[in-house]
Amino acid sequence: MGKEGRVSVGIVGASGYGGVQLVRLLMDHPEVELVYLGGDSSAGKSFADIYPHLAHRVAQPIESVDPEAIAARCEVVFLSLPNGFACDMAPQLVDKGCKVLDLSADYRFSDLETYQIWYGKQRQDIAVATKAVYGLPELYRDRIAESQLIGCPGCYPTASLLALAPLLKQGLIVPETAIVDAKSGTSGGGRQAKTGLLLAEADNSFAAYGVARHRHTPEIEQVCSDLAGHQVLVQFTPHLVPMVRGILATVYATLRDPGLVREDLITIYRAFYRNCPWVTICDSGIYPQTKWACGSNLCYIGIETDPRTGRVIVLSAIDNLIKGQAGQAIQCLNIMMGWDESLGLPKLGFYP
Amino acid sequence: MGKEGRVSVGIVGASGYGGVQLVRLLMDHPEVELVYLGGDSSAGKSFADIYPHLAHRVAQPIESVDPEAIAARCEVVFLSLPNGFACDMAPQLVDKGCKVLDLSADYRFSDLETYQIWYGKQRQDIAVATKAVYGLPELYRDRIAESQLIGCPGCYPTASLLALAPLLKQGLIVPETAIVDAKSGTSGGGRQAKTGLLLAEADNSFAAYGVARHRHTPEIEQVCSDLAGHQVLVQFTPHLVPMVRGILATVYATLRDPGLVREDLITIYRAFYRNCPWVTICDSGIYPQTKWACGSNLCYIGIETDPRTGRVIVLSAIDNLIKGQAGQAIQCLNIMMGWDESLGLPKLGFYP
Amino acid sequence: MGKEGRVSVGIVGASGYGGVQLVRLLMDHPEVELVYLGGDSSAGKSFADIYPHLAHRVAQPIESVDPEAIAARCEVVFLSLPNGFACDMAPQLVDKGCKVLDLSADYRFSDLETYQIWYGKQRQDIAVATKAVYGLPELYRDRIAESQLIGCPGCYPTASLLALAPLLKQGLIVPETAIVDAKSGTSGGGRQAKTGLLLAEADNSFAAYGVARHRHTPEIEQVCSDLAGHQVLVQFTPHLVPMVRGILATVYATLRDPGLVREDLITIYRAFYRNCPWVTICDSGIYPQTKWACGSNLCYIGIETDPRTGRVIVLSAIDNLIKGQAGQAIQCLNIMMGWDESLGLPKLGFYP
Amino acid sequence: MGKEGRVSVGIVGASGYGGVQLVRLLMDHPEVELVYLGGDSSAGKSFADIYPHLAHRVAQPIESVDPEAIAARCEVVFLSLPNGFACDMAPQLVDKGCKVLDLSADYRFSDLETYQIWYGKQRQDIAVATKAVYGLPELYRDRIAESQLIGCPGCYPTASLLALAPLLKQGLIVPETAIVDAKSGTSGGGRQAKTGLLLAEADNSFAAYGVARHRHTPEIEQVCSDLAGHQVLVQFTPHLVPMVRGILATVYATLRDPGLVREDLITIYRAFYRNCPWVTICDSGIYPQTKWACGSNLCYIGIETDPRTGRVIVLSAIDNLIKGQAGQAIQCLNIMMGWDESLGLPKLGFYP
Structure with a gap:
């Protein structure tokens, strides 16, 4: 000690x-x-x-x-x-x-x-x-508490799953319609020097990569299947944003009940995450900026419905290196040790 | 004169x-x-x-x-x-x-x-x-040639429609599954000073806006409906990218024939746009960066299929102020005047 | 209370x-x-x-x-x-x-x-x-402790004066040779929407402004004159950097004793700031990045000498909104209240 | 052929x-x-x-x-x-x-x-x-025309020397007071992947490098000495700007005649560069942004004087990869071949 x-x-x-x-x-x-x-x-x-x-x-x-x-x-x-x-x-x-x-x-x-x-x-x-237990505390808190080995989630799965979980767990969407269009700052690519991650290449540009074959897909699908109670395939597309930190996942799915409006869903999400200090559901009509989450362990979630198309669109923003990586690992440690889940983690970033 | x-x-x-x-x-x-x-x-x-x-x-x-x-x-x-x-x-x-x-x-x-x-x-x-004629030359060249009044397309519709047109025109997708997740540099917001477009606010951040209610939606739907031959609703979500110029539209749709592979679609797209000097279909496995198009009137299109989900994903990149605005207007003028369609327009941007 | x-x-x-x-x-x-x-x-x-x-x-x-x-x-x-x-x-x-x-x-x-x-x-x-007392604690700590009214320094003067103070106070340079070439992120311009601070204008560009007439000049000169014991004029040039936060001041001055090397000056600076928890003198050969300071109340100072020209070059990096503004004000409050000078202030930013 | x-x-x-x-x-x-x-x-x-x-x-x-x-x-x-x-x-x-x-x-x-x-x-x-002839056409046009081998200038020397040349050639400044504080986009570091040039490292940050020892120093001094007619040492400090392209050189020097005002110097510069299609002297009170030059072979020069300090401050902006590199080489080729000096070179970038 x-x-x-x-x-x-x-x-x-x-x-x-x-x-x-x-x-x-x-x-x-x-x-x-x-x-x-x-x-x-x-x-x-x-x-x-x-x-x-x-x-x-x-x-x-x-x-x-x-x-x-x-x-x-x-x-x-x-x-x-x-x-x-x-x-x-x-x-x-x-x-x-x-x-x-x-x-x-x-x-x-x-x-x-x-x-x-x-x-x-x-x-x-x-x-x-x-x-090993999958280290997403908002979904697996109890199992994490009793585990000795945690497989901490990827950054994209963290943002994607926090957006999808209430919908799947409560059967609100047609699972196979789920599409995750995700965008990440370049720090997600790590510190090894790669040409495509040079500022000269990546700045002032935007592109997709790993379309239909990114390795975070099966990780997202594993948890979605667990939540839905049957096997679910998810369309996942990552993109590189000319910024250092942050992920935004834009999640689309067809609602089973097209009569649900965003206020309904906000209520459902707030109830689902009521014991989760690191998930914040935005007020009606507010969509999160990645910058809000940067420098903190927070996940901000904004929700919209489209009555014309019968879809829900969920926007989920995290700091890819904190809630998407190191902060979440420490959150897991806090739970494993029986400490307060938010101990020692940054509660707010700086803005702007 | x-x-x-x-x-x-x-x-x-x-x-x-x-x-x-x-x-x-x-x-x-x-x-x-x-x-x-x-x-x-x-x-x-x-x-x-x-x-x-x-x-x-x-x-x-x-x-x-x-x-x-x-x-x-x-x-x-x-x-x-x-x-x-x-x-x-x-x-x-x-x-x-x-x-x-x-x-x-x-x-x-x-x-x-x-x-x-x-x-x-x-x-x-x-x-x-x-x-008035809708000024998207790749679809309405002949009508533009004979018109005196052109309604030049919005920047998002240009990128979205060039990605969707071959799919809809040839009946390759289930139209109501079409989702356009679009991302734009902030110059799309114009030169009026707005707080949200300040560098201090928008840089190193990423967010959606106008979800399920952006005004470019009906414009996209009008042309999609025209191409499909019946009314089509499209899910359109714009996002703000921390960069000056460029749009990437990531388009999702369910293929009618899930056996189609990306090489098939590349062939179809190249045929569809064979007389279009400003549309470039990327080679198999290549997805466009917005920067490639910046400073030129080009639209780069990359195509992927996902055999697991039966979807096609199309990526379309333009310079929002050139092919998405002023360049396209001049392209229309060239056609109206009977000049070469590419006259006086920049053929390539600089890289990086 | x-x-x-x-x-x-x-x-x-x-x-x-x-x-x-x-x-x-x-x-x-x-x-x-x-x-x-x-x-x-x-x-x-x-x-x-x-x-x-x-x-x-x-x-x-x-x-x-x-x-x-x-x-x-x-x-x-x-x-x-x-x-x-x-x-x-x-x-x-x-x-x-x-x-x-x-x-x-x-x-x-x-x-x-x-x-x-x-x-x-x-x-x-x-x-x-x-x-009123000028609220730069590293120079006026005692007077701040006894004051009821603090005029907190500008962001540029903070970075510039922390770089210049040891040189002037100890008579190491020819004062009238002092040139401050300073660079700031755009948040220094405030949140009011101004065209020149739009991301579309300021991103991917770099320029000077207020050359030879910026209002922070007399503020820098007032303190320099106080330190030197006689009136000093300083050449001050601000520039706008395409980034949100941070200031780097590059300070040039002719050494009175051209035999001084950077290790000498590092020793002098470390002694000068030995009781200052918010000033960090970089090791020999290290020049600070503004990002190091961002999200903290720190000022990083790097020092170089040029034996060819007889000049010292000092590089000073701060977060313009924290050590350059709000953090420094709270540092002053801590001193006024008799609290620890670093109470409640962020000790480190996140990197990258 | x-x-x-x-x-x-x-x-x-x-x-x-x-x-x-x-x-x-x-x-x-x-x-x-x-x-x-x-x-x-x-x-x-x-x-x-x-x-x-x-x-x-x-x-x-x-x-x-x-x-x-x-x-x-x-x-x-x-x-x-x-x-x-x-x-x-x-x-x-x-x-x-x-x-x-x-x-x-x-x-x-x-x-x-x-x-x-x-x-x-x-x-x-x-x-x-x-x-070999030094390929800066504005200074060595005649020698370039007759040469078979051109050593094209570095990017920093191009911006620095175009700012300094009229001052030195005409004896307007005290040469040893010349300081060049230069700032470059990261493309100047080339396409090899280096950690420090990753977007995650370099974006939203600003720093100096190679202080007092950058290899472009002797190149600047060689030409300055040629212009002044005797050996001149120049203080040169490069910085990395979080942007892709562009160099701004901020040049300081003490005027021999402190009575000169900026309008005098603008007149002198315009005369000096009157036959130079690629150098543009800004109107009084205008300082160039690097973005103005990007995508073109232009060098924009802004001039200020400070009657308080007796110094001139010159701001020089180029695209580091065009006028600072490839464009200038083609400009030299045009001269070597007897073609118009501006043949085939981009006359204007796009803005914003």
Whole structure:
């Protein structure tokens, strides 16, 4: 245990954007102590070499990744690695008694075959994977509370599922009509240098990518199917927005009862999320801007109905790196530890 | 007639973004001479007071708007005014023999009742409005060639309809499943200062607006209905992108024949647009960036099918101020005059 | 006094960017209670009408501005009004015993004649103005602690003076060689809609403005002269950066002793600011990005020397709306109240 | 010779930003035919694989780089390679009779020792290098006309020198007081993926780099010294602006005669550049935006004086990839071939 009775926490993969959010957020968390920063490619550097703006606050070095040593020092381990790495390391950490929160796709799928098809890696850790819980607290809070291993959701699925859940859970829509047209800032692409994510390429431009084949599709469908009680296919299209942070998901679906108006749905959504401190349903006629959510763990949801077409349109905005990634992982940790769900998380961003 | 046998052209509403595009484009057009710039609010100023970067190229003043005087000087008049003004002026210009290209919504509707419902203005110019032709050359080239009054399409309808036309015309989709999720740079909002369009507000953010009630909806539906041969309702959702120029329309529809693959559709689209110099169908697997189209009159179209859901997804990118506005108006003028359709229009933007 | 013994605080001019920062920051401050939001133009609206993202957190209405009533309810009043308004209201508030922090230019000048020349308003409140202290805590902490009326610095002067102060105070440079080439995000222009601040105009562009005549010049010179012990003229040039928040000041000056190297100066700066929690001197060879400071009250300073030219170049980065405005005002309040200088202020922004 | 008597032109290094500008510009040039695109790393790909938006216009493949073969096919060769490569290839091309325009730093220095110090490469091509002319047509038009090998200027030097030249040439300033505070869009960093140029890193931020040691410094000083008639040192500081294209140079210098006012200087600048179609001097009180120049070969220059400090401040705006790179190279080619200096170059960008 850390000093002053704090829980000792480590981060594997600290140098990426997920890692630096975790570092930043955990520094403000009153119940944890950050005792380990790991990353093979950056091992030996100081964290400040990679993020100089933190030089006056973070003195720790990046250490090499040795699960045995990590487990000896950390009660909680966040894994913020590319897909396909966590599944080689988590079993050992779980076995040593660590609570593990994985930010990659490795532990998001209850059906590992789906994982293997979409991510192309054979899995040896079936027994451990079976115990993993999908870390979307608004839907799986109770299971998260009792789990030792969390597969934290992708950024797009978080925004998409929070928009779709009340509709599917309550049978308000025809599930197969669901379309998610999602838009993300470029930080979602990570910190590795790729030509398409250069400012010179991506700024002042807008485009779709991964149309009809993005890997977040099966993740969205898994939860939608769980909510609907039968298998659901969802049309999911991601786009790149010339901005740093934020996701907006625009969700379309045909209402079973075209007589429902937006005020009805706002009431239903507010009831559905009444115990969820991180979901805010906008007033009638208000649609969220991604910027509202940036720098906070909030998800803003706006709702509209179109009586002409019988559809509902739901708009869901999050900060892709906080509620869509690191903040949500800490929200899960709070629940696992029995702490207040909102402990140590930023309640509001700055505007403008 | 202008000097060297050029056609004399005037612009009413020269100080807005539509106006400055027209000025810029017409300066490069080999067959016209710009003889009149008008605008009541800016009358008396020089054009360079409003756009200093043109001071060394445009010496003309902004003059007050007197239709009689305009008709005496101009064979062709572009009207680039807020909605509801052109319909008070065009009849007089048409009557005097001018060719008129209106960039507002006033002459886009064959059914004036639709206009009156959505734009809230009673119309006195029914006889003239009946003669107006919708200025989307890829669909109505022949009628444009014979018309004296063109209602130039809105920016969103241009991108949306070029994406939808082959599907509807050839009966490839279930029309009522059509959803247009459209995204625009903020120049589409014009040059009037509005808080929501300030860089401080709109930059690094993304949001929808006018959900289920944007005025471009009936315009899209009018042409879709014409193409389908029966009334079609379209779900249209505009969004604001933190960039200056460009529109991407992401169009979803359920295929009648789910066996169609994207290569089939690419072939169909290329055939449909084979005589259209301003429409480019992307190769298989390529989705357009808005930046590709910026600074040109091009529309880039990318096509994808999803065999899992039976849908087609079409991505259509234009420069909202050129192909979506001023460039398309000049394309119409070229057709009206019997000139080459691509005369004087920019064939390629700069990248990046 | 507010509930739980908190200090009751009011904001006049709550609807602008300064106001919304104050609201956001004061909500997190453990020792104050926000009891009044005022603004004549928005009076009667709820704050959430203006900033919908705060609807779930701020229930207060915007009230009309009545100094008598404000003084009865508030121990502390922040004035966030256009230049020339605070000087009409502050005397009354001061007289009633309120602590007043003015974010405008009205109380920044020890010589009111300078104010009158640059701001064009005759002043009737000379007695009160004399008591005002310039609210730059790193230079005037002791005087702030004892004052009842603070003229909070402009955003550009904050960045510029923190860069220049050690050089001038210690006589390291030839004062008249000082040049400040400053760059600001567009939020510095406020929330009023102005054409030049539209995203369509300002994005993807960069320009200077107010060259050789910006009103922050005399404010910078007043403090520089105070530090140097004689009158100093400073060349100050502001530029508009296509970004929302942040200021970078690039400061040039000729060293009196060209033998000084950057490590010497880093040592001097660190000593100068050793008791200043909000100033961070970068390590050798590191130049700050504005983004590092955004969302925090920090000022990052990077230092370089050029042995070829004998000049020092200092780079100073702040969030123009926090350390450059609302955060600094709260820093001053903390000092006035005898609280920890960093109480309730954001210690780090998010990156990227 | 190319078809229709056009001059056959090749580009080595076609896949970078310099290359794609050349391709785009040369396609519009009425006197040349682009017969060769080369690049070792991309050899074998089609140009459209790299720039899909050009797929419908450029069918050519990228070929491997064989100087012998290039010389056999091309009368003119543009070299758009990283620094240090052109000097290995140009001698052979020159020897075979090609006109060579090098966009790298290799042929910019009359004193190769300076090159070797700043660029760290020993040169074997001294005889050829001696014949190279610095390709800034506004200063060296006559020498360019007679040369076979042009070292095209860097982007920063172009903006800086056009601002400084009249002042130095006419002895109006104290040369050693010259400071160039320059700001560039990120496309100046090229198309290689670097972390610092990612949109997620560079957007909504602003910072200096290479302070007191950027490689464009000696290039600026070489020409300044030539103009002044004695050795001049210039303080040069580059900054990265969160935008794609454009450079603004803010130039400070102390006037020898502090009585000169800006109207005097505007008159002097207009006279100095009276035969220069690509330099536009702004009217009094107008400062250029970089956006004005983007998409054109123009340089806009704004001038201010500060009677308080005795300084002149000159603001110079260009498109870094056109007047700062590819456009200027074509301007040089026009001069070398005896064509009109403005042939085939874009006269105006689009606004906004």
